[in-house]
Amino acid sequence: AAGVIQSPRHLIKEKRETATLKCYPIPRHDTVYWYQQGPGQDPQFLISFYEKMQSDKGSIPDRFSAQQFSDYHSELNMSSLELGDSALYFCASSPRQGRTDTQYFGPGTRLTVL
């Protein structure tokens, strides 16, 4: 079965650089969520989109922005990177139609900021 695809899987950036993370949801899933998991931490919700509109916002820094495109893929843009941004970034998708709200997670993008 198709899963959530995230790219790149690993990313190394310098402080103050920018990064773009991409997420391709499971086919026919119209809701996308982004989470950040710091070392030894539990995942923290950043932002979500439903039908290309932002549906909820969590602890996402102002330096970060995200959007969902017409093909339902989503991109997380991160600017002025800081050392503390080093984390595993997960994307999850869920189908609205079933209303079970079951979120399926991608493998994550490991971002290292040097």
Place this chain on the structure above:
Amino acid sequence: GEDVEQSLFLSVREGDSSVINCTYTDSSSTYLYWYKQEPGAGLQLLTYIFSNMDMKQDQRLTVLLNKKDKHLSLRIADTQTGDSAIYFCAESPTAGNKLTFGGGTRVLVKP
């Protein structure tokens, strides 16, 4: 706000049953989930339960929900070495909403 708590660590012998516990504070939690994370890997959905259920069984997994005490547990029968991982419980108050995770329970299965 929501708060989800789990014990940090569980050690169990291969073949025994494991029980991982989780408590939550949000009484409006409607959907409760268990995810498994192996080292350096993503979050694998194991099972979920709706708040109008008391129990759900799925092969070796049994989820028990005590809504009055806001207590959720995951029992893994016949625990195998491949079950060694971090297990996260998570809750969501409504469909389409964000997940709030517990801190994770690291399960170590000893041969």
